[in-house]
Amino acid sequence: MGRDLLNEDNAGRLSLTSKIFNIIRDDILNGKYSEGEKLVEAKLAEELGVSRTPVREALKQLELDGMVENIPNRGVIVKGITKQDIQDIFTIRTAIEGIAAAWAVERITEEELQDLKEAYELMEFYAFKKDIEKFAEFNTKFHETIYKATKSRYLEQVLKDFQYYMKQSRKKSLQIEGRMEDALREHKEILDAFLERNKERAEKALTTHVNNSKKNAEKLGKN
Numbered sequence: 001m002g003r004d005l006l007n008e009d010n011a012g013r014l015s016l017t018s019k020i021f022n023i024i025r026d027d028i029l030n031g032k033y034s035e036g037e038k039l040v041e042a043k044l045a046e047e048l049g050v051s052r053t054p055v056r057e058a059l060k061q062l063e064l065d066g067m068v069e070n071i072p073n074r075g076v077i078v079k080g081i082t083k084q085d086i087q088d089i090f091t092i093r094t095a096i097e098g099i100a101a102a103w104a105v106e107r108i109t110e111e112e113l114q115d116l117k118e119a120y121e122l123m124e125f126y127a128f129k130k131d132i133e134k135f136a137e138f139n140t141k142f143h144e145t146i147y148k149a150t151k152s153r154y155l156e157q158v159l160k161d162f163q164y165y166m167k168q169s170r171k172k173s174l175q176i177e178g179r180m181e182d183a184l185r186e187h188k189e190i191l192d193a194f195l196e197r198n199k200e201r202a203e204k205a206l207t208t209h210v211n212n213s214k215k216n217a218e219k220l221g222k223n
Contacts, residue, residue, distance in 0.1 A: 020048060020058035028067055028080050029167055039068060039076045086169050089162050090214035097210050100159060101202040104149035105194060112149045113194060119145060120191045127184045132174045139170065142187060146194075146206070173216040186212060 024044070027033055039059065045052045059076050062068045068076050108116075119142040126134040140163050147156040174180050186209040193202035 016050065017054045017057040017061070020044075020050065020054050021061045023048070024058060024062060025065070025067055028062075028078055029165065031168065033078045033080075035078055035080045035082075037078045038074065039078060041076070081165050081169070086166065086217050087214075089166060090210065090217060093159070093162055093210050094207060094214065096155065097159070098203040098207045100147060100150050100155055101190075101193075101206040102199050103152060103155070104146045105197055105199045105202045107151045108146075108149035108194065112145055116142060116145045116149075116191060116194060120187055123184060123187060127180050130180075132171055132180065135180060136167070136171050136174060139183065139187070140167075142190075146190075169217055170213075173213065176216055176219065179216055182212065183209075 024039070033039065041052050041055050041059065045055045048055065059068060059070075063070055063076070067079060067081075069079050070076050119138045122138040123135055123142065126138065143163055144160055147159045150156055174183065186205070189205040190202065190209060193205050
């Protein structure tokens with residue numbers, strides 16, 4: 001069976017559809033399918049080793065998610081994440097990450113604080129190794145630890161979704177000369193604020209980091 005992911009289980013077709021949705025979404029975000037490319041239901045079903053029905057349902061979910069568009073007489077076309085989408089995400093993040101920082105500083109547990117420190121230390125290690133892939137991975141973990149520490153499931157979910165959709169943009173941004181080192185310094189400032197449990201410093205550090213990330217995304221958009 002293709003990709004050995006789609007073993008039917010007691011959750012039934014809904015679980016299968018969700019797995020297919022996640023796979024196709026990852027493939028779009030990772031660049032396997034380019035913007036404007038047509039996704040053929042039968043071909044996807046064959047590649048994944050499943051029937052066409054769960055693939056059809058997954059494509060409908062992707063359309064609701066804005067990742068694809070079903071165009072009459074053309075079929076399902078990849079939209080992906082546009083430059084405008086990225087700019088919109090940064091604008092929203094700038095508005096709400098300060099709130100996340102303030103809540104997280106007040107509510108973070110000692111265990112979560114240790115997780116934050118470990119994520120930073122691994123970022124530091126992979127920055128030294130010049131490993132963008134792993135640096136980005138622990139960058140995401142660093143931020144998600146803060147989101148979790150807010151103890152607000154709604155804020156956490158919104159910001160985690162943004163992290164997910166910006167995976168490729170982040171990796172491209174980190175390829176800009178000096179950006180990984182700058183990002184590391186920005187995360188150190190955030191970490192220090194949390195270790196001090198200094199709410200104002202944390203809000204400022206996190207907002208500054210998001211704004212700097214936005215500037216780098218704008219540079220990429222001009223290339």
